[in-house]
Amino acid sequence: MKKNLFSDNKQGSKGFYAALGISAIMIGSACWFAYGQSKKLTDDLTAKDSVSEAEAPVNKRAYNVPKVTTTAKRTTAPVRTAVSFTVTTVAAPNTEVTLPAAAIDAGEPVEEAPVAAAKLDDVKSPLEDMSFMITPFSGSELVRSETTGSWQTHNGTDFAADVGAEVYAVASGEVTEIKNDPVWGVTVTIDHKNGYVTRYCGLSQALSVQQGDKLAGGDLIGTIGNTADIESALTPHLHLEMLHNGAYIDPMSELT
Numbered sequence: 001m002k003k004n005l006f007s008d009n010k011q012g013s014k015g016f017y018a019a020l021g022i023s024a025i026m027i028g029s030a031c032w033f034a035y036g037q038s039k040k041l042t043d044d045l046t047a048k049d050s051v052s053e054a055e056a057p058v059n060k061r062a063y064n065v066p067k068v069t070t071t072a073k074r075t076t077a078p079v080r081t082a083v084s085f086t087v088t089t090v091a092a093p094n095t096e097v098t099l100p101a102a103a104i105d106a107g108e109p110v111e112e113a114p115v116a117a118a119k120l121d122d123v124k125s126p127l128e129d130m131s132f133m134i135t136p137f138s139g140s141e142l143v144r145s146e147t148t149g150s151w152q153t154h155n156g157t158d159f160a161a162d163v164g165a166e167v168y169a170v171a172s173g174e175v176t177e178i179k180n181d182p183v184w185g186v187t188v189t190i191d192h193k194n195g196y197v198t199r200y201c202g203l204s205q206a207l208s209v210q211q212g213d214k215l216a217g218g219d220l221i222g223t224i225g226n227t228a229d230i231e232s233a234l235t236p237h238l239h240l241e242m243l244h245n246g247a248y249i250d251p252m253s254e255l256t
Contacts, residue, residue: 013024051250070085120171120196121255126240127167130255132160136239137250147233155248156201156241163236167200170240171217171254175209184239186228190215201239202228 135143135158140149173192181187184201188209191197204225209215225235242251 122217169215175213195245197243199241
């Protein structure tokens with residue numbers, strides 16, 4: 001039996017086109033699926049970026065920082081306005097300040113005239129006889145006390161004198177204190193009103209002055225009594241102290 005070639009060819013062509021059509025459909029489906037997946041991925045990424053931007057924490061350090069913009073160039077020069085002001089000096093009440101004209105004109109500092117050191121006026125001897133000094137002023141140097149045996153400063157000068165010998169004010173001044181000191185005995189203090197103060201220690205109870213008396217240099221104060229217990233081991237004497245501006249000084253610097 002003879003084969004129908006035309007029939008066989010026709011059937012083969014139909015199978016070929018059928019296979020080709022199926023392949024085309026499969027390729028198109030694959031492309032459409034790939035496109036859909038790509039679009040979905042893109043949409044997801046875009047959505048995530050939007051959420052990240054919206055939920056991103058605000059950087060407080062960068063908050064309210066203006067964006068950098070292009071600054072326009074100034075076309076005109078700035079206008080400068082002169083400002084005047086007045087300085088008012090307020091002086092203290094009832095205070096008058098006067099500066100020498102020469103110092104104001106030249107702008108030089110005002111020099112004050114040197115002030116001479118105050119001295120006792122018309123100094124007198126506290127005793128008729130001062131030739132017997134038994135203990136000098138020691139300043140800051142420690143000396144051994146014959147009465148207590150301790151080492152200490154001696155803030156005055158001791159002049160030997162008989163009990164009952166008269167004691168005089170070394171300069172004019174006011175009697176500011178009289179007391180019977182448990183250490184220095186009967187003591188009279190005179191303020192000479194120029195930074196100087198004198199103290200006369202170891203006197204007798206029989207005094208010639210009272211507190212508040214105004215004295216001249218050489219006026220009688222009292223007599224030697226040997227009442228200073230802290231120096232009782234010494235012969236009867238006057239313990240004379242002198243202060244200048246509150247500091248002890250050597251009485252001999254003023255008496256000689």
